[in-house]
Amino acid sequence: MTDSVRAFLRNVATGIKDSILGIGTISKLDARIQQKREEQRRRRASGALAQRRAQSEERKPDNEPKVASRIFQCCAWNGGVFWLSLFLFYRVFIPLLQTLTAKIIGDPSLHGSVWSWLEFILTSVFSALWVLPLFVLSKIVNAIWFQDIADLAFEVSGCKAQPFPSVSKIIADMLFNLLLQALFLIQGMIVSLFPIDAIGQMVSLLHMSLLYSLYCFEYRWFNHGIEMHQRLSNIERNWPYYFGFGLPMALLTALPSSYIISGCLFSILFPLFIISANEAKTPTKL
DSSP, X not given: OHHHHHHHHHHHHHHHHHHHHGGGGHHHHHHHHHHXXXXXXXXXXXXXXXXXXXXXXXXXXXXSOOHHHHHHHHHXXXXXXXXXXXXXXXXXXXXXXXXXXXXXXXXXXXXXXXXXXXXXXXXXXXXXXXXXXXXXXXXXXXXXXHHHHHHHHHHHTTOOOOOOSOHHHHHHHHHHHHHHHHHHHHHHHHHTTOSSHHHHHHHXXXXXXXXXXXXXXXXXXXXXXXXXXXXXXXXXXXXXXXXXXXXXXXXXXXXXXXXXXXXXXXXXXXXXXXXXXXXXXXXXXX
């Protein structure tokens, strides 16, 4: 019993350590990618003509995406545009307008009834014309940037991508993955409603931690050609490690009370943990 508890705590601690320390490799990742690309160019430049082509390629500006720039774009978009616009509207514009209308109207009872309607109209218009379109656009843009970051991180690993054998298998894997994530998310929300609040929150945190780990490692496993049932089997057999890996992000995204703010925070943190997942030395018990 004691050995099992120790093994559990050790695996959880290892997962937490890998998720946090892996973020520190970001500063060196672009340099490693550039070095690897230069080595590939040298290997291809075997003849005189190839050498001249390689030299002309080196003189061309490097327009390929970089990890640091993609992460900065995620932070600037989700934090600087989306999150900041919500903060300015709800924490600056609405309170100032409420104070201004109170001074203009004067009568507190009349102001209360007028303000309740005015606030409802303003927040509804803001949500419909700004928050919802920006939220949908963010999902699309983030998906593209997350994939770029994952591909760049995988390039450094030196492994060759192993694509799925057919398009139908890719589509089936993606649909099954979406269904599983939706069911897992719903299950996590349901268990959070458990009558004993502490137990419900702990079980919900376990669900979200495992789900976030699945999110983070999904890019790496997909590039390795690992199918969905193999990913699930891996998580089931090594769940303490993946619980620990997803725990920091689950705790941080659980802090905001707003679902939108939590989504912004997730989009800022997620690229960092994609890098950590790619650098992590996962358990070998498959």
